[in-house]
Amino acid sequence: MGHSNREIIDAVKDQAEKHMHLMVYGEIIQAPQVEHATLLASQLPAPLDVVYYVNSGSEANEAALKLAKRHTGRREIISCYNCYHGSTHGVLSLMGDEYFKNSFRPLLPDVNHIEFNSFDDLDKISEKTAAVIIEPVQGEGGVIIPLNGYLSALREKCNQTGTVLIFDEIQTGFGRCGKLFACRKYEVVPDIITLAKALGGGMPLGAFVASSEMMSGWQTHPVLGHITTFGGHPVSCAAALASLKILLRENWIEDAERKSSIYKMAMESHPLVKEVRSSGLLIAVDLGKREYAEKILPLLLEEGVMSDWFLFSPCSFRIAPPLSISDEEIEWSLVRIKRALDRI
Incomplete structure (x- = not known):
C-alpha cells in the first residue's frame, strides 16, 4: 500500500470514533471483523472459509499448531530447516538453527525438520505427524522458490x-509473490x-484460516481452545478491510512480476551481484560474500x-517495496541501490 494511504487512514479514524475495543472472544459480533472475514474468505480456495483473528504472525502460527494437534490427536510437528515462523516460545521450537534456540531451552518436544525442496525428506512425514508447517516460498531462507511439483508432492x-498441512503466508500473502x-500461485x-x-x-493483526469442520474443534475439549483479548481488534480489522478492498481494486498484484523483472535485470547486470532470487516483489540479491551484505545496508x-x-x-539483502511502487520510483531506487x- 505504501505509507499513509488515505483510504486506510480514514477507515481507522472512522472506526476509532465508533468504538475502539470490545470483548472479542466471540460473544459480541463486530461489523469490521465480519465484513473483513467475509471478503477474505471469498478470496481463498475452498474449504478455507473460517477466519480466526489474533494479534500477530507468531500467534497465528502458535494457534495453527494447536488446532492441528487438536484435530489429529497427534503430537509431532515437522518444519523446514531455514524456516522462520516467529519467535514466541512454541514457534521458536520450529526453527532449524540452534543458534536462535539454545538460550531458551527446553522448547517444544516432538519437533522434527526436513529440507525445503527435498522430495526424499517427505518420507519423514508419517501417521504420527500432526502437522507440517511450511512457507510456500522461504522468506528468511533468502527467497527460496519451491521446485516444480514439490508443494503438490507435500500435499x-x-x-x-x-497430516494437517499449514502454509505460513505471513510474508508471501496479499500479492507479494x-x-x-x-x-493460488502454486495451486x-x-x-x-x-x-x-x-x-x-499497517495495523497489528494476524489470522489463521481453516475449514469450518476443522475450526469446530475449538468448541469442546476444551471450550475456547484459543482465546485472545486484542485479536481481531476492530480498528485493525477496519484497516484490513480497507486494505484488501484496495488490493482487489488496483492492478498492483498483476503487475508485481513485471516490476520484479525490472529489479532483477538491473541487479543481475551489476558485477558484484552473484544471483537474484525472486517471487513477485519478494527479492533476494545475493552478493556472494557476507561482508558485502553487511556493508550494503548502512x-x-x-x-x-x-x-x-x-x-x-x-x-543477501532484500528488496521488497510496496506493491504500489511506480516505475519512476523503481528507477529512483535502482539508481541509489x-x-x-559501487561504494562497497
Missing part, C-alpha cells in the same frame, strides 16, 4: 498420512493458512533506501 504426502496468495491448498504483516494494512540507508537482511541467507553497490 499428497499429508493426504496419505492424515504475484498472486493474492502463494497457495496447492493447505488445511490451514496463517496470515499477518500486510493483512492489517550504505543503502545513506542513499535513502530501506532494505533488510535475511536470517538464513547471510550473503547501484550507487551503494
